[in-house]
Amino acid sequence: MTQLLVITAIVLHAISGVPGLLFKRSADAGQKLSVALSTFGTVVGITGSIASLWFSTPKTSIIAIDGLSVIFLLPIFLISTLGSIYGLSYWKQADHPDNGQKLRLFYGLVTAALAAVTIAANAIVFLVAWEIMALSAYFLITTEDKDTAVRESGWVYLIATHLATLCLFGLFALLHSATGSFQLSPLTAGAVAPGVFTAMFLLALIGFGLKAGLMPLHMWLPGAHAMAPSHVSALMSGVLIKIGIYGFLRLCSLLPEPPLWWGGVILAVGVTSGVLGVVFALGQHDLKRLLAYHSIENIGIITIGIGLAMVGRTLERTDFVLLGMAGALLHVWNHGLFKSLLFLSAGAVIHATHTREIDQLGGLAKSMPRTALYFAVGAAAICGLPPLNGFVSEFLIYLGLFHSLNSGSGMTWTAAAFAIPALAMIGALAVTCFVKAFGAVFLGVARSEHARHAHEAKSMMTGPMLALVGFCLAIGLTPLLVAPVLEHGIRAWEPAAFDSGQKLTMLAPLGWLTIAGAALIVLITLGSFVLARRLRRCGVNPGVTWDCGYAAPASTMQYTSSSFAQMIVALFSWVLRPRVETPAEQPVFANAAHFHSHVSDIVLDGVLRPSFRFGAKITSSFRFLQAGNIHAYLFYIVLFLICLLLWR
């Protein structure tokens, strides 16, 4: 029954873009119909997924819904529908007659395929759904395919995603060789040589890591997120990259008796991804690229949690498994919520100002107060600040890492000893980056004409953002409510996690977080009340900003986002390799001078592009072989056949 509900939801999402194709390109009716189908599908799907937690359904050979699937199904349905409601105003069919229909067709398909991946019980079903998802995402990224930059980002994505699929082919071939079937069911320890398990683990790490955007494998992510329409970026960053995490978790749960170094590798990859993701975000000038790099950072945080849980499985420490997995799974939700909130508010900014350049914006809190407030909530949440949801998941991961201090094995606690300060550093860097983004975009004075004429987004756009703000606050203030769902997810991943009788609520004082959050809100309210009262009593004179004595501060006097990040970019210049063009020395009567700084991606622009260019140069010297002359080709065939005959 519950399976039927989820499948109905998937079908509804899959066809949600189809009716739109039958309407005129300039008509809005198709879009409204598709939003209605998507909303209905989401209601059905969320009901079905939650119900399946309590009413266990028999597994079939094609479909299986367990706790882990539900954890991923809920954000897929929720964020997809919120995005399509947002699209009613952001990507109105009448405004985008060329690509609106295409966008909604693939938007529905990608949602359905994402949901199908999470309930696949069979490698073939998994791969088919995976490919539909990967290809639909390509068409979503290239929505505005008239733009060269968009096509190029789509191309990079297409190569990356096929590399991932190639790894998955290898992975499932090994699975088949180990078990003799394509079922995604747990393997037994002695079934094949340990080397095969290691190969499967590494293939999964690369294949799923490419999709998730783990640090050296993230090359497609910043461009794709920046170029897609904002509600598509929200869906991609919020849920699509998480499907990589899902796949990795699912596969890890199948592999028996993981050696300790697997957990160590995952932890190391997570820390690298987390620190470098946020450092690269700090160097960006494009609002959406900045947010995209933060996805890499948050995937890193999730990966740290998974690494801890894997170590826990090896050492049979249920507290590591419970806290690490709970933190990772909750962060999957949280990142889905606050990152789509941030992308949607960034979309509202772009809609109002027609620019993504942070240094062109400024002062939008005055003209777009609601968007500014929602962005501020999302920014505080992504930095892991209390009393919002990001803090809860990071708290769980911290707690798990601290728990490893009292493990007997010296190796593990040393690893934890360095993951904790790294996590602290990620948090502080994220604060820096979001103070920069929030400050440069919404605070101060407008830096360009675009920003000066901004207007508040329509309620179709602010409504979904408000809903996401509500979820961020709800999870942040009452984490106890989500604990049972998380425990279902952990049980599906590692059934032995509850053998020792430990429960998540016993390990993590989630109730105290509610009390502390409430106390914080009371204190802030009280403080605001006192300040407002004092200001009213003592009087307020409006004035200009006291910029150390300037009579008429101008917008160009403000600190820009690049100057704000300059110190950190300099500290990390060994990895960021910023390109800075400083103005030449000026004569006494100075001319107009320009300063330009740019941080390009180290993997894509630093390694891949040059090596591909080098490869092209080498191979182009063989180009004379393919002259387009049919006689020559026939000659090659004859030569080749003679060689074969001589060889045998």
Next chain:
Amino acid sequence: MLISQIIVHVVLLLVMPPLLLGVIGKTKALFGGRVGPPLFQAFFDLIKLFQKGSVISSTTTWVFRAGPVVGLATAILAGLFIPFGGHASPVSFSGDLILFAYLFALGRFFTASAALDTGSAFEGMGAAREVTFSCLAEPALFFGFLVLAKLSGSLSLTAMLDGPMPNSWGAAGASLVLVAASLFIVLLVENSRIPFDDPNTHLELTMIHEVMVLDHSGPALGMILYGAAMKLFVMCALLLRIVAPFDSGNIWVDWGIFAVGMLALAMVIGVVESIMARFKLTFVPTFLVAACLLSAFGIILLLR
């Protein structure tokens, strides 16, 4: 925990912080051969500021007013997690040290945003420096917590600092010396003291924390001063318990020891401020990295 103890804790937390500023000022005056402002000058300043009118730039929004409020609220709440002397803190649970650190991060997020809200170049510089330095101060703080958590085998500030502290000195004195040194650097940086920052300089261009609040005036400035004093107090209390874990056995005598210890620590800060010159701004990250490494060595010493 007795209700009377909670009341003493909260009263000390709310009343004592400005006194530390007075002690620091007096110590510096002593070194300079001056009489200096009275011990209670910070109280007089606060009372005066709360009665003054304010000028608020028309560039600003609600964020400008949220900065002081959130800064103060987070400092108060964080103060409830720290044990004062040998007394348990009013609130403690497993992992409260994480909340403790992140509350200050929340305060920093809003004070830095409030600075950017004015659209002033100087305040932007201050905000950038504040958040940049905290990127290195935060790992140092957590390295310190790691050592304390490993030594005590617990994850709440009270359990970490309260009972086992005197014994830890015997077991791992070297690690604790390193942690104390590291936390002292963090304390000086985070509270904008010489040699890392000089609140009294006449040049806004070189300041860190103080330049962020240039535009705040009246009650809002009062809240900022009060919040900053409280942050100093809370971090001093953390450090004091590590360097001087004395328990007399009588709870009321312990409160006395705590109060005297805090004033002594303020004097130490005053002495440091008097005998040192300010470092170049570019040296601050170097010292913070050193603070991280000191605590990291503290952990390595525990590996034996």
